[in-house]
Amino acid sequence: MTHVRLQSEGQRLVLDQCDQSREFTALWLRERSSDPQTRDPRTGQRLIEAAELPLDLRLESAESVDHALRLHFSDGHRCDFPLQELLDEAVDPPQRLWDAASAPAPRADFSAALHDDAALLAMLEALQRDGFVMVSGVPGEEDGMRPLIDRIGPLRRTNWGGIADVKSVANAYDLTMTQRGLEPHTDNPYRDPIPGYIWLHCLANAAEGGDSTLADGFMAARLLRERNPEAFDCLSQVRPGFRYRDDTTHLESEGPLIELDSHGEPMRVRYSNRTERMPALAPDVLDAYFAARRAFHELITGEELTLHLKLDPGQMLIIDNYRLLHGRRAYQLAGGVRHMRQGYVDRDSTASRRRVLRRQAETNASGEPA
Template sequence: MIKNVKVYKNKLKIQFFDKRECSFLNIWLRDHARDKDSWDKRSNQRKIFTAKLDPNLYIKNAKIRKDGKSIDILWSDENKIINYSSKFFIENSINHKSKKSSFKLWTKNKVIKDKFIDFEEAISDKGFKLFLNKLYQKGFVVVKNCKNNMSSVDKIAKKIGYVRNSIFGGLWSFESDKNMADSAYTQEELRPHTDSTYSNDAPGLQLLLCCKYKATGGESILVDGFKIAEKIKKEKKDLYNILTSFEVTGQYIGDGVFLEAKRPVLKLNKENNLIQVSFNNYDRAIFNENNKKTKKFYDAIREFDLIANNKDYQWRHILKPGELLIFNNWRVLHGRGSFKGNRKIFGCYINKEDFDSCCRVNNLI
């Protein structure tokens, strides 16, 4: 509840009974007003013309309502009173810390036990949030008892968002094929990597459904890229700084396309929090840099890649027919052991923004 409010020339300061404090500039408060003339609740869109707001507008009066749950503000521009809730102030304070779901980093020995979920439970109204929470927190989940067809992949994808079209199509299947210009279509070992480092907006999720397995080997390999980053940041900060600043170019050349994109192995946001791991030694393009920076870069990716290939950091599992692996391609590196025989996979990608949207709708972030 709100204890006190103080009006200044260009801002408002609020104090709560739990001793929290926050302040907001007048122009910000007026721009973010949620009254019917300023905000369209139906479409969740702003109605006011921000550029026409008086840059010198001020608060004539601010009064706490008797229940302490909101403040009535009388503005100078239209001489109107607009109500702001305590929840609005708290959630939009720069000091606010969300209590919503967070990542659970893992290694081989710390992979959470409940990494499997049944298909029917995953697509049910009640079970979907459990499935989504597993995927968000750990970066991956295995859905069991799927039907061995594209429909299973499509149903899971559509619960989250929609299937992303790429150079491989929307829903796709693959077996070993020497005619394809991609290492995934071989029977050779695939070391841990993320997909589409050559795309400006790499897919957020990848779904892989095993529909045929008459082979030996071919286990799926997963590594928590955020855990690798945490280890390097703690133990070798100089290499971490290289991984977060040196932009690496990824390329896909073949099948009539030439795709290229550039970003650091570890991408940070403006608060210096890690938001994306982007590492694929197969698709890394030629780069030209001075010798000093080049040496540091190789030192950094050597450290990163050796950890990614350390079995103590890997979760390994042979997908059986009817098992669908889904993982966060912005966090979890994936690979595959070499195999002999026949192995057929159905799959698709989902955009990161659609995964994030689904998590927000379900109150996870």
């Protein structure tokens, strides 16, 4: 049962439900109205100029009618606002942060995700919740993961092409193409935009070593805030630069190691020891930054947060590049070949696919026409 009440002379609407209250302003409700005079019925895009609505707009009345709010505004506008749309304003489910002891094991099957919407939705929701998912049954061809990428969104092309090799080569143009171990890092912080998701497909992994590591950067940020708030504040404010350069490419960008959203919560982590280029800031700022970076480094490289795994041929990791840090142990080719294929998919197309599939699943469950 939802109770509706007005406050502040009608400029605020309050919904009381299950011992919780949510408050909305009259002006926000007016510009979100879905009636055909306010929004185009086909596109859902706004037809009125929201910036021209009266700043002192208020609600004359509000009542709950058949799972909707019947609203009457002071400018004469009337509309029925779907009640559930207000209650579900936070679209995405919460993320589940983890350390090594509580690390999840989200799994998906390539063929099922490729052919079944429910399986694909489950894979994408696991990716959003846990920051990674392990996919099995990927075809052994060099571009074997491409059909599933195409079902979600366009493959992100970079100066390395689309799906690229990750294996040891002579005259390597990047340290990923060597046998050395790689410290925990996020990919490509020198790009704008930074690639959202890493797809890493194993074709062969018989080399000695070469195990992959994952660490939840959001959990690291949470622990840093609890244990060393000064370091957390420093890493969310100071903006190091990052650069990649070769004979044909020169990429540069900047941003904090811990980027916060409008609520002050981590929304992206950056960490790339190989490509970071810290500007010559004031000495006291640099002293604080270097100490804070070390504290963060100790967290993301420590066993408390590090998940170890080794991909088998036909397996693939999909990794949230805004949240997780990944790395690998050094390997020796005496035991055999280590050959991975890697591609990127951006966040907007991935989130869009997940939300559309979720909406369709909810529509089918309710029995309403799609």
